[in-house]
Amino acid sequence: MRTVGAKPGVNQVEELLWEIPASARADMRVPARIVADRELLEAIGADRSLEQLANVTTLPGIVGFAAAMPDIHQGYGFPVGAVAATEVPHGVVSPGGVGYDINCGVRLLALDLSVDALGDRRVGLTTEISRSVPSGAGRGGRLVLGRGELDRVLAGGAPVVVEEMGLGRQGDLLHTESGGCLPGADPAMVSARAKDRGRDQLGTLGSGNHFVELQYVTELADPAVADAFGLREGQVTILIHTGSRGLGHQVCTDFVRLLEPRIASWGITLPDRELACAPMDSPEGRDYLAAMRCAANFAWANRQVIAHRVRQAVHQELGAHEADALRQVYDVAHNIAKVERHGGRDVLVHRKGATRAFGPGRGDELPEDYRSVGQPVFIPGSMGTASWVLVGQDRSDEVSFGTACHGAGRRLSRTQARKHVSGAELRRELEARGIVVRSPSNTGLAEEAPMAYKDVDRVVDVVHRIGIARKVARLVPIGVVKGG
Amino acid sequence: MVGDDARRSPTRKTPPVIEVIDHPGELELRLSHATCAGVYAEAVRGLVAESQGSVPAGGAERRILSLASSTPETLLADLLNEVVYVMETEGFVPRTLEVGELEGGRLRGTLVGRSSADVRPLVKAATYHDLRVWQEDGAWHGRVVLDV
Numbered sequence: 001m002r003t004v005g006a007k008p009g010v011n012q013v014e015e016l017l018w019e020i021p022a023s024a025r026a027d028m029r030v031p032a033r034i035v036a037d038r039e040l041l042e043a044i045g046a047d048r049s050l051e052q053l054a055n056v057t058t059l060p061g062i063v064g065f066a067a068a069m070p071d072i073h074q075g076y077g078f079p080v081g082a083v084a085a086t087e088v089p090h091g092v093v094s095p096g097g098v099g100y101d102i103n104c105g106v107r108l109l110a111l112d113l114s115v116d117a118l119g120d121r122r123v124g125l126t127t128e129i130s131r132s133v134p135s136g137a138g139r140g141g142r143l144v145l146g147r148g149e150l151d152r153v154l155a156g157g158a159p160v161v162v163e164e165m166g167l168g169r170q171g172d173l174l175h176t177e178s179g180g181c182l183p184g185a186d187p188a189m190v191s192a193r194a195k196d197r198g199r200d201q202l203g204t205l206g207s208g209n210h211f212v213e214l215q216y217v218t219e220l221a222d223p224a225v226a227d228a229f230g231l232r233e234g235q236v237t238i239l240i241h242t243g244s245r246g247l248g249h250q251v252c253t254d255f256v257r258l259l260e261p262r263i264a265s266w267g268i269t270l271p272d273r274e275l276a277c278a279p280m281d282s283p284e285g286r287d288y289l290a291a292m293r294c295a296a297n298f299a300w301a302n303r304q305v306i307a308h309r310v311r312q313a314v315h316q317e318l319g320a321h322e323a324d325a326l327r328q329v330y331d332v333a334h335n336i337a338k339v340e341r342h343g344g345r346d347v348l349v350h351r352k353g354a355t356r357a358f359g360p361g362r363g364d365e366l367p368e369d370y371r372s373v374g375q376p377v378f379i380p381g382s383m384g385t386a387s388w389v390l391v392g393q394d395r396s397d398e399v400s401f402g403t404a405c406h407g408a409g410r411r412l413s414r415t416q417a418r419k420h421v422s423g424a425e426l427r428r429e430l431e432a433r434g435i436v437v438r439s440p441s442n443t444g445l446a447e448e449a450p451m452a453y454k455d456v457d458r459v460v461d462v463v464h465r466i467g468i469a470r471k472v473a474r475l476v477p478i479g480v481v482k483g484g
Numbered sequence: 485m486v487g488d489d490a491r492r493s494p495t496r497k498t499p500p501v502i503e504v505i506d507h508p509g510e511l512e513l514r515l516s517h518a519t520c521a522g523v524y525a526e527a528v529r530g531l532v533a534e535s536q537g538s539v540p541a542g543g544a545e546r547r548i549l550s551l552a553s554s555t556p557e558t559l560l561a562d563l564l565n566e567v568v569y570v571m572e573t574e575g576f577v578p579r580t581l582e583v584g585e586l587e588g589g590r591l592r593g594t595l596v597g598r599s600s601a602d603v604r605p606l607v608k609a610a611t612y613h614d615l616r617v618w619q620e621d622g623a624w625h626g627r628v629v630l631d632v
Contacts, residue, residue, distance in 0.1 A: 047508065073508045076613030076629050080509050100608040100631045196573050207606045208632060246572050249608040249631075253565050260612055261554050274613035274629075413506030414632070441604065443537060484604045 016466040020054055028057040034068040037462050047074035055271045056084050061091020063347050067400045069354050070462040071409030077274030080353035083403045088339055088346040093285050094277035097350030098337050100252040102292055103299030104243030105333040106378040111236040112325035115216035118236050123436050126214050126479030128313040130438035133212055133306050134204045144200045157181030157297030158304040167308040174367050176331040180300035185293035191254050198247025203305035205483040209448055210242040214479030221471035225391045228373045229329050231473050240306050241380055244299035251295045255288045296336055330376035334406035342401050349401050357404035357469040359394030377404050377469045381456030383448045383480055384430050388460045389473040396468035404469040408456035417452035439482035502530040515626040521583035523626040524563055528581040531564050535606040540579040543598025553589035556617040560628050564610035571603050606632050
């Protein structure tokens with residue numbers, strides 16, 4: 001190991017892996033690892049990400065190390081882009097390690113159509129998707145669930161939407177992480193207030209950086225794996241990015257409020273109140289896990305409803321054949337806590353702004369048609385720039401508890417982004433590049449401007465070179481539907 | 485301790501201040517006011533201004549609040565989470581908070597504002613990260629990080 005001059009206390013383990021040793025602070029239980037190149041590490045060191053990552057290592061029962069992905073940025077409690085695994089059943093579960101937008105995630109759909117064949121119909125398709133998928137501004141979708149229906153969705157996730165409501169296909173579920181449903185979800189653990197927020201939000205995008213993007217494949221980095229994922233050069237794809245909406249936010253709010261005053265009673269001392277946690281085997285820990293799983297299931301159901309609306313839009317704009325041929329490549333969560341087997345034991349892996357990236361060695365946990373290649377991983381870039389499809393690699397088990405990054409990672413705050421460009425200017429600039437933009441808010445558009453994010457190609461390059469996920473295909477946008 | 489004294493104007497006048505510290509993924513509100521009640525009211529205005537672009541100029545609709553939190557700090561988070569909830573579920577956008585009673589972590593008061601069909605749900609929640617309410621140099625201050 002050698003010390004990097006610019007970052008005292010951060011040691012280089014290998015070219016793209018860095019470590020803050022457990023000895024750096026008296027309260028650290030394990031080391032903190034950072035996956036980054038030297039330039040990204042410099043950028044990461046500019047905010048409080050590394051301090052927050054070190055804070056994560058103080059959680060009781062943490063196993064091995066806490067890991068930061070190259071897109072990490074400062075958050076609250078956990079930084080965004082972090083992974084931590086805790087012992088089952090005596091370690092802790094931390095709502096802050098999942099985040100407020102429980103099971104925020106990404107779903108990729110692929111049309112059986114080339115960008116050339118789509119031509120100018122991209123305008124009508126983007127417009128129809130924006131009409132079909134309420135974007136933000138707190139407006140509900142067309143589905144308003146009764147209490148019984150909502151409880152069934154919370155317990156059963158995307159399969160309830162497909163099998164009981166008829167909104168989707170079995171193939172969608174087969175190509176969804178965990179089949180779109182975490183077992184052990186108990187709707188009785190979700191507050192009335194959370195259910196109130198979620199009741200009319202199924203099938204809605206939300207605000208901030210959530211979007212539906214119409215894209216096409218510009219480059220195949222691994223044609224064999226791309227073929228296994230059903231992707232080819234020039235093909236049109238649709239990427240959906242959203243989560244559990246207000247229901248998930250409220251679940252996190254409720255449990256941080258419940259747990260924070262009880263921490264001392266479990267003999268736990270924390271450097272940040274937002275790391276509030278509970279022993280997994282305590283009643284409070286079990287209740288949070290049961291509620292968090294409900295919110296995760298709600299998010300998968302949400303993306304399922306949106307995918308169905310997209311399929312309807314394709315039917316209307318491109319016809320029945322194209323709608324029938326629309327297939328789901330995969331759906332992955334990037335804010336979640338799941339029990340997984342790592343290093344020969346069960347651990348609870350918290351991923352906050354981080355994507356599961358299982359390699360072919362864990363094929364028995366993947367859909368049958370992906371077992372021999374590994375799990376699809378989607379890394380959306382900023383609006384108007386490239387996104388990537390990668391495939392999980394077995395080395396991810398050793399480096400990051402089977403995890404890769406989740407996006408480009410913010411570089412500028414929302415205010416700074418607004419200072420650089422107005423929403424109207426950005427809309428004109430994107431449209432001049434042939435990208436159709438449908439967004440109810442110019443402010444929201446400016447806040448998500450491409451320059452507000454790190455270079456996604458660089459972030460993906462690091463993940464590829466260290467061997468936790470390998471590049472498969474690069475996608476560029478031709479239509480953007482943004483939340484408010 | 486936040487009590488009746490906290491609402492009494494100090495001898496030295498402190499103008500209300502809402503400072504927004506913009507982090508890459510979150511918003512931090514730093515609040516100062518002559519009174520503790522004023523810090524809570526400014527927090528409401530700060531959250532509304534940041535999420536909706538501005539605070540409504542008018543509106544006389546009222547929502548009565550009664551909050552019981554463990555500390556003055558958690559009261560600040562609970563108050564803002566209440567505002568997030570009414571904006572999202574009722575489309576009610578407050579322009580001000582009228583504080584009736586304030587004692588420790590307990591607050592009774594009224595949110596005054598108007599309903600809107602177009603509420604931007606930018607703020608997901610008020611967090612406990614770096615959450616503080618304190619008195620210094622004759623003024624009251626608050627700090628809260630919002631997840632956006």
